[in-house]
Amino acid sequence: PIYESQIEFYNGIAYPYGYVNTPEGLRLDFNAIKEGIKRGAKHIFYNNYNNPTGASSPVEEMECLAKLVVENDMFLISDDAYFDTLYDGTPKSIASLPGMYERTLTMYTFSKKFAMTGWRLGGAIGPEEIIEQITRLNVNMESCTTHFVQYAGVAGLNAPKSETQEILDRLQGRRDILVKILNGIEGVEAHMPEAGFYVFPKITDLLQKLGFNDGEEFRKMVLKETGVSFCGRHHFGRPLESETDSYIRLAFSGIGKDDLQEGMNLFRNWIDSNTK
Structure with a gap:
């Protein structure tokens, strides 16, 4: 999804940030992130294991972002669609860092790891008051994910690595x-x-x-x-x-x-x- 257009569709104000091209790869543009916070941003959308860049935040970069979120009393939406597609090493969630669990909504999809693109199966983990609102909207918009897709998701979770x-x-x-x-x-x-x-x-x-x-x-x-x-x-x-x-x-x-x-x-x- 393009977060910028989604925010603007709901009459919010978006402060986009990008990536900086470095010899080690594409890295978060913290100058742009800090400028957005300075201008009044209250939430940050963070897509680690990124689409379209393929970039992965080193631990130090993730810790720096988490520090900004905590220090500025912000809330972070972590788009973890590609969490299980890291080629080397072990994927890490920003929600696991100190002070971030209660400040993070983690979004996940079965589309990538299980090659279920188009089946529209996913989930979210976050504070109870946020999940309650997601549930209320989801029930009224689609009732539930169709049964055969749910069974496919279970089969994926139970499949050998x-x-x-x-x-x-x-x-x-x-x-x-x-x-x-x-x-x-x-x-x-x-x-x-x-x-x-x-x-x-x-x-x-x-x-x-x-x-x-x-x-x-x-x-x-x-x-x-x-x-x-x-x-x-x-x-x-x-x-x-x-x-x-x-x-x-x-x-x-x-x-x-x-x-x-x-x-x-x-x-x-x-x-x-x-x-x-």
Whole structure:
């Protein structure tokens, strides 16, 4: 979901923050977060194991964010959709940090770990008064999740870890191929995603080399002439005033290695034939 548009739909005021490109990967822009707090923000949406960037907060970064929440008496909504798609290490919830359990609403979905996208099964953990309101709205909006989906969710929870690990292993293989190909294209810079199934490469230099001033024009041209589809940065909220670089998001979730290789060959050949 695009939090910015959701907030504005309900007449709230959004103070978006982004990520900073570092040698270690994309990291939270704490200057923007602090500015939002200064301007009156009361809640923070936090999507660790992030879509679209694939970024994962180191413990120090998570602790810094938690400190800001506690010190400013805020409430945090933790979107943990990709919690179980961390490739290396053990995922950590910000709600586990001191002072954060009572200040956090954790949202989870079965879509990612169990490959149940479209079945719309998920859950939330948080303070009782928040969960009561979610329950009241949910009962009136949809009554309950349809039964066969509930049974599928139970089957997923009871499945041996090897089954879901196999999914993650397949994704990791695709990830490694995609990042290697992207970083072999002049003008493209792709960090290795730490979680999820998206790559978020910077294409600023590539656009300049190809003579594009608009990333959306580039995206549509590639789709039309190669059939290769990806999202632009603007699909994930309005670009911030401080942003100067261009990014795209490529997904490797629903595509096999052979098709992935074929698509990227088409993409790379198109770039070569259009280089000025």
